[in-house]
Amino acid sequence: xxxxxxxxxxxxxxxxxxxxxxxxxxxxxxxxxxxxxxxxxxxxxxxxxxxxxxxxxxxxxxxxxxxxxxxxxxxxxxxxxxxxxxxxxxxxxxxxxxxxxxxxxxxxxxxxxx
Amino acid sequence: xxxxxxxxxxxxxxxxxxxxxxxxxxxxxxxxxxxxxxxxxxxxxxxxxxxxxxxxxxxxxxxxxxxxxxxxxxxxxxxxxxxxxxxxxxxxxxxxxxxxxxxxxxxxxxxxxxxxx
Numbered sequence: 001x002x003x004x005x006x007x008x009x010x011x012x013x014x015x016x017x018x019x020x021x022x023x024x025x026x027x028x029x030x031x032x033x034x035x036x037x038x039x040x041x042x043x044x045x046x047x048x049x050x051x052x053x054x055x056x057x058x059x060x061x062x063x064x065x066x067x068x069x070x071x072x073x074x075x076x077x078x079x080x081x082x083x084x085x086x087x088x089x090x091x092x093x094x095x096x097x098x099x100x101x102x103x104x105x106x107x108x109x110x111x112x113x114x
Numbered sequence: 115x116x117x118x119x120x121x122x123x124x125x126x127x128x129x130x131x132x133x134x135x136x137x138x139x140x141x142x143x144x145x146x147x148x149x150x151x152x153x154x155x156x157x158x159x160x161x162x163x164x165x166x167x168x169x170x171x172x173x174x175x176x177x178x179x180x181x182x183x184x185x186x187x188x189x190x191x192x193x194x195x196x197x198x199x200x201x202x203x204x205x206x207x208x209x210x211x212x213x214x215x216x217x218x219x220x221x222x223x224x225x226x227x228x229x230x231x
Contacts, residue, residue, distance in 0.1 A: 006156075032213040043118075043204050043222030044157070049213070089156055093213055098164050099145060100211045100220070101172070104156035 003027075004092050006105025013112050019077040021108045023090035026071065030092035034102070035064065035075050038087045047088070048075070080112045117141065118223035120205050126229045127195040135190040135226050137205030143221075145208045146188040150174065150201040151225070157204065163188055164211070195230045202227050 005024045013019045025033075034049035050057045050064040050073065057064045063076040077084055090105040121136045139146065147162035149172075159172030163182040177199060179191040188207075192199060205223040212218040 004156075009154075034213075041224065043206075043224050045222065046219055051213075095211050095213075097170060098211055099147075099162050099170070100208065100213065100218075101159055101162075102149075102157070102220070104158070106154055106156045 004090060004103050004105040006090050006108060008108060009106070010109045011111070013077075013080045013110065015080065015082060015112055015114055017080050017112075019075075019080045019084070019110055019112070021075045021088055021090070021110075022072065023074065023105050024070075024072045025092050025103075027092070027094070027103075028071070030094050030103070032093035033064070033066065033073050034091050034093065035062075036089040036091060036104075038089065038107075040086075044089060077110075080110075082112045082114050085110055085112050118205055118207050118221050120203075120223035120226050122226060123224070124227045126231060127192070129195060129197060129230060131195050133192050133195065135192075135203055135205075135228070137188045137190065137223060138186050139188075139205075139207040139221070140186065141207065141209070141221070142185060143207035143209050144185065145211055146182070147172070147206045148178070148180065148188070148190045149204045149206065149222075151204060152201050160190065160203075192228075197230045200228060200230045 035047045036044035037047040038044045061078045066073045091102045144165045148160040149157040161180040163169045203226045208220045210218045
């Protein structure tokens with residue numbers, strides 16, 4: 001079954017702290033794992049993504065950790081800032097019938113307190 | 115460069131009414147899609163298109179109709195609106211079916227909030 005489970009549903013972190021969001025998937029055919037950031041009233045925007053043959057990817061304060069054997073991946077936001085307050089979605093990608101289909105997690109609402 | 119433009123931003127419909135959500139992109143992208151976002155369920159794929167004249171169903175296509183007569187436009191039609199279709203709808207487009215590792219990015223519009231009463 002194509003499903004991506006995401007936790008926690010909401011998260012409150014103090015400014016300067018580390019935010020951690022976890023996701024798990026079932027379908028081993030997924031070939032890419034992006035994270036999207038969504039601000040209120042806006043559409044999701046690609047934040048960072050990782051291939052399943054890589055265990056970690058870092059871009060600035062954002063890091064994805066990927067555990068292929070456990071079928072789990074997580075987003076770490078270092079030195080969290082109030083501007084990071086948004087909803088974060090993990091996703092898993094699979095290309096079928098010539099189209100990249102995204103299966104999204106249920107989202108995590110992050111609030112970074114000043 | 116406007117990117118992906120969705121109209122209307124907000125709409126209230128009565129049960130049984132029909133309407134069309136418009137989506138246009140100015141990036142010459144072949145690949146376009148519609149997602150709906152519901153609380154606690156993330157985004158789910160409704161329909162997608164890999165080019166003008168070619169459409170296919172996604173995960174939750176029932177109650178929706180699409181067509182792709184031009185590269186730029188991909189409208190989503192609700193044939194007979196139901197309260198279960200109350201949702202936020204996002205249109206997305208990309209240059210290719212590839213992943214970000216190949217330089218491809220999926221761009222989302224800002225959403226259309228639909229309420230069916």
